[in-house]
Amino acid sequence: MKQQEPTTLGISRLPDAQQRQRRAVKRRLLDSLWYGLISLAGVTVIVALLAIFIYLMSEALPLFKPATAELRPLPVTPETSLAIPPRAVMDTAISAEVLQQFALPLSFSIDFQLQDALKRYVILANRSGEACLLQLSRPTAGCIQRLSLTDRTVSLTAITWLAGQQSLITGDNSGQLKQWFLLADKDGQVRLSWVKPFQQRNAAIVSLAAEPGRSGFAVLDAAGGLSLFYSTLSKPLWQKRFPDMAAARAAPDELRFNATNDQLWLLKQEQALSFLAVQNKHPEISWRTLWQKVWYESWQQPEYVWQSSGGAEFYQGKYSLVPLTVGTLKAAFYAMLVAVPLAILAALYSVCYLAEPLRSRLSNLIELIALFPTVIIGFLAAIWLAPALEQHLLALLLFVAITPLLVFLLAKYWAVLPAFLQRPTGSKLTLLLMLLLLLLSAAAAFGLAALAEYYFFDGSLQSWLSKQGIDYQQRNALVVGLAMGFAVLPVVFSLSYDALAQIPKQLTLGAYALGANQWQIVQRIMLPVAAPGILAAMMLGLSRAIGETMIILMATGNNPITNFNVFEGLRSLTATLAIELPEAAVNSSHYRVLFLVAILLFIFTFTCNTLADLVRQRLRRNLQRLD
Amino acid sequence: MQFSRFSVLGLLACALLLPGYVSAGQQAAADFAEQEYPALSSPALSKLTGTLSSNGSDTLHNMMMLWRREFVAKHPQLNIQIQSSGSATAPVALIEGTASFGPMSRPMIMAEQRRFRNRFGYDAYAVPVALDMLALYVHQDNPLQQISMAELEGVYAQNRRCSYHPAVTLWGDLGLTGAWQFRPLAVYGRNPASGTYAFFRQRALCNDDFQNKVQQLPGAAAVVRAVSLSVNGLGYSGFGQQIAGVKMLAVSKDPESAAILPSAEHALSGAYPLARLLYIYVNKPPAQLLPAAEREFMRFILSAKGQQLLLSDGLVPIPEELVSQISQELGL
């Protein structure tokens, strides 16, 4: 008989070496395939997230690109795109008949004449720098103001309106450049007022050219120096000297911009000599205009202003980030003022005094608040809270004052309470007692407010405040603080709760064993140990408040004011993005500034969160050591 | 468990009771008078398909919705999407090509036209579609009846270059007495994207800047709503935005002339100082016709039927001569 195959014995045969090897290769291949696939996804995500920041930067950075200009020879064959631009139309000429009506001072030779945008005033000037302001509606009054545009020792060589005809630039033969506005004085009398000098040029000013459509201008001096300025900056955006140009026989005597401000033509007696190709896309934006007070055309003094567009010709965009940043911080500050004490005290209450089933039920309940979409909270704040607050402001203030008072009283006479209310731990009854106290205090506040308004504030707190010089707006920081405080509360609560709950039991129990009382334990052990965690909670809450959009958009008037008055409105960085980004023309200065705003928000919240995270990690490590 | 049983019952009740009520209303019959909007005989036009989108003025939002409703009833294959965040969004959308209609409550400014021209080589085409009036709204309990343009400047303008009227911060500055004398003004206006903002700025402020304290609300209705909620409020918005709880003010051009309330006849005669034309901008190459669907929509808007619809939103139809001139240029 033949020997039976061993396989029939029911012992599984091991695969032979070749098969085994093949399978191993396959498994290894599959393993590396998985590795590759998952790594790819992971790396893609990381790269994508990095890309967000890089993309935002790439949109905002061109704002700070310095202006450049390059001298180009004239093309030999005339091209349509390179024609001499026409002289700027600025209604500067006033007919001789009109001039004759005016009672002009004798011996006033008119070398320059300009008319303002509203065609109400005429400025006449002569080479010696003397100027006379005339009002067209009162020709017989003569000069309503006489002044010298130069330092009397030098003579006036060039004068021009900037686009929009609201600000005047003068240049003299000492190379000085000055800016003037028509401003009304205290009595409503219009005066030509000296605003600021620009950086002095090295030689006499030969020609000035205003950019059409925006408030920049170019300067040509006698030494062949060319420079580009912008009305809000005293330093030139770009300057260069062309000594041979000045030395040449055919030195240019006039500058002219084309309609899109990318060519600056040098002319001599209406004949083109050459032109400069100008790269100056965003002259109105610099760190200075974004963060410092700027004296805008027609304004009485330098201010922080955000008025991005006027929907009109010659609008000088005003992009100060100060009111927006202040607004954001103001809203966040008042929100934190509301949220932090409430949240931390509530966390303390649930960790220190409540037993388990009730404790987690309470924290779940408070975390429910996080589910309310902020658009709902914002709507309620705007439609319901703001008008109610305007009517019952005093009642709210009294409520805030009375409630702690009642609590003090309650704590003082705690012993008088019935025994079942005195039992402090894990008792729902205390919460009910406090609810009762709140309702009582609210009723008292309303009653007192009605009386107080009648007897002390002439019937209305707002009018009284207004008489004290405090403006009360209906949609104000108080409304935002309350609404956003409510929205941020669960964030602060749950993180402080975690921080307090993580404290090892043996610490507190040990302290009790040593005879410490509740106050000492909270003050000496719980708060110090959990402090980093609570700090992190506050920072995360702050970052939430800074990034919040809908509540601020709906519950404020979005007016860009720069103050911390709780009764006035505000405009935040986030709401500005929501309102203005859809309207901004792609790649315009406005669009790019809005991207800058987004970067600011990004950096601010990201830093806040990272710091909070680091603090929490450290806390966790410390607590692990304690265990 | 109890809850779920209840909800099942509720659903059951819904299912049983619904049909009797719902069946009545689903057909939006829209056979408006043929002669007011005569149909073209061309069969191609009777089956307009595709998607048109509109992006622009908030003032024209309601009108676009009304026109859209009537028009789509006629051409059910057509889909029209409407976004209204302000006039300044219209040029952006037309240039980026994201919309075929750009409703604007002001004409395009040079910079916007230039950007359009750079992209397409010709100007965007403006079709005036309605006459609008801005009204000044105060709370219904405000005893003030009228306001002058100079006073308006005093309320809104930062530098008050128009008439150098002194700044107005209290209702007493506008002549109110008693309890109102020391009440501060709560001033509301539109966001800078809106054509209403630009028009008001140009007409009442001589292109001056708004004061920082002017509250900017996104939306014409939001302004009126805010005024109705605030006793001290004053705001400007479209004539058609009136709701219960606010009152319109009569406006006088200058101290000598009488104050008048906005009305259709005063808008047409020019007596009311805050009247303006509203436009829809389209991307129409010169010497070419608009695409069929767009042309047909414009034809509907300018038809007697389309213009009559304006009245229901508080706007005024544009004069006949203007309509015929525009129709000719568009080749309607």
Place this chain on the structure above:
Amino acid sequence: MGQYSAQGRLLYCFAALSTAFILLLLLLLSVLMLSRGLSLFWPAELVQFRYEQAGQSQVVSGEVVSRQQLSAQQLQAAGYDPQSLGQRLLVKQGYTGTAQPAFRWYWQEQTSEWQYPPDLSLLRHQQLGDLFGVVTAQSDSELELRLASGRHLTLDKADVAIWVQPNTLNWLSKVRLFLVQWWQFLSSEPREANSAGGILPAIIGTLVSVMLMALLVAPIGIMAGIYLHEYAKDSRLVRLVRLSVHNLAGVPSVVFGVFGLGFFVYVLGGSIDQLFYAEQLPQPTFGTPGLIWVSLTLALLTLPVVIVATEEGLARIPVALRLGGYALGATKAEVLRKLILPVARPAFITGVVLAISRAAGEVAPLIFVGVVKYAPSLPVSLEWPFVHADQQIMSLGFHIYDVGLQSSNADAAEPRVYAIALVLLLLIGSLNLLAMRLRQYYRVQTRDTTS
């Protein structure tokens, strides 16, 4: 427990007070939302009264919406006679056929002859809105209505969505009407500049955009989470990356919207158009805000949520499971696929559900990338490709913003906001409930596996 000092008692009182205050606020908010949201469709009593003002007399019929009591000082300041006036009523009188608006304030003191006529009807008309009057005659297709002003209107029955006489309704029929109105609200599209009609496009828009988002974010987010937890080496760089990814969750959503508009719509969409839809330019297909960009932006926004949930889920899995797998000679991929992922799956689902619930309530970033006030055509249809990714959509959150603050018919629109908010809250609440249940289920399961 330890002794209570005076300060300790004070602390206790203040802590309890804060907690009670928060709970009170939550209670107030819930009651406000529920009562306003539910009462909107509860049929109200119709009234009819005579109003006399300045010698003129008129009959008004409709629904009293709210009342306002003015103090003597307020009346005096406003120039009214405080002796004779005091309370005013906001009456919804509907379409009156005259120049009068649909909502108007009336002084209580100047009204007389209050009646609750049983034959006074409420009609909801497709074009004219709500009408209050007495039906005098009806045929098969038309009915004639006499308004309070005495004017007669002939209406096409096909245009009338609802016709009831609320004053004659018993409790059961009121419930019926209530449900019917809710159903119509949920199942029809908005009319009259979003101040009437339903919210179906907003509901569908929200649902479709978050579902599409979930499809995008789930695979990428989970894979990235697995990478960070399982494959990336624990170097300083990886820790930094992980920290950054986590903290992206705290970056304001509006910043993601800015990125979405600039990058997705203008750059990405513009390039897609140039490559694939060049024949339709300058009319863009994808280079304009639309559903796909809404979903992509939301996906980016919620990516950190999913990644964090995934990592947490993986971290909870006991090391023993892993080591056991390796001891049997399994490769890393096999351990992951066969042992770890099945156990951790509920954590992934929880992450995605949480992401969905966060996305459903977002508004700010969506303004830029494709959510509009009014887009009645649904983004899903039976025509290929079924989901129209290039279409603009409506969403519940933005609808609240629009109807609440931007509607030109504020008196009619505002009460609707509470109902819309209720729907949105219900959606988010049920999603969170689902996530919570899943998490519980998952905890139980891991306990089973480990023991």
